[in-house]
Amino acid sequence: MSGGARIAVLGGGAWGTALAQTLCMAGNTVRLWARDAANVEAINHDHANPRYLPGIGLHEALTASGDAGSALRGVECVLAVVPAQTMRIVLETVAPLLPNDVPVVLCAKGIEASTGQLLSEVAREVLPESPVAALSGPSFAHDVAAGLPTAVTVAAEDLGTADRLATLLSTPSLRCYSSDDLVGVEVGGALKNVLAIAAGAVAGAGLGASAQASLVTRGFVELRRIAESFGARPETLMGLSGLGDLILTCGSGQSRNFSYGHAVGRGQPVANLPLAEGVATAGIAWTIAQERRLDAPITQSVVMLLDQRITVREAVSNLLARPLKRET
């Protein structure tokens, strides 16, 4: 169990603040780095992050800084909690400030759209000397920040590293399981966001709970197909970071990806909706599926929907009209 460690969190959004909060509540010293001065000010002086975590009072020991060097000084672990598409630039910013042996735990869920790289591959390129891990699983920031019970997986290629980090990052309300299937944990977390958009779109279009359940189930088949092509283990995909997170995000309006899809399904404007990681991941997931000749019609439908090449009803009609096949 966590307690007494110095930990840095990169990113002052909902998830970074929530993780910092639970780690502080467990007795750790957590310093959060955020680029937005108003955010830093609100965390330090009002013990709040009203933009990203409205209604949550933050622990008084949680401090923030706009200076990455100060946030990283003397830490034994770094949590990287910025959107997937900005992970590379943030890691590049902190690279000169980070001692080699300090592990970096990637907490974002996505695939880098410009390269098709997993975030662990990005991290290894930018921080070749740092141990890299990922934290993923069914966990809404608001729930974690409020101290509600949550379980996630912490994965690293070296099981000893994963075990140590799972111990370091577990708190009385956040239970961390360890795994050495880093790729499996990462890909499951990234792809479930694409499926959450699909589930939200079906719900928003009013196509019924049966359609939603079928879509999520067949979407999970695609997730497994694509993830296994990366070398993910089936049991990882059946765990917290795969099926667990799929159940959470494909069935709750609390999910930003589901909400994004819901707005698309209702024909509402999406321009001002909060971050939906699945938007960036959908295109690259479909590209990867095509390159590897993997059947992924739901992923393809999400891409076409987001490009406004098809409506939700047309997408679902097309899926239903595919040649009948055995359930594999």
Ligand SMILES: NC(=O)C1=CN([C@@H]2O[C@H](COP(=O)(O)OP(=O)(O)OC[C@H]3O[C@@H](n4cnc5c(N)ncnc54)[C@H](OP(=O)(O)O)[C@@H]3O)[C@@H](O)[C@H]2O)C=CC1
């Ligand atoms: N929210 C949740 O419930 C969960 C989120 N996640 C994952 O965590 C990741 C982050 O999500 P979340 O915290 O919710 O996102 P938010 O949109 O709440 O916050 C994103 C944060 O990242 C910062 N940021 C963005 N770009 C940069 C940059 N180039 N340099 C420095 N900081 C930057 C933003 O700063 P600024 O305010 O200045 O723009 C903001 O503080 C995502 O991959 C998400 O899928 C995982 C589990 C749960």
Ligand SMILES: O=C(CO)COP(=O)(O)O
């Ligand atoms: O990943 C999450 C919960 O596990 C958060 O999902 P959203 O980004 O869709 O809100």
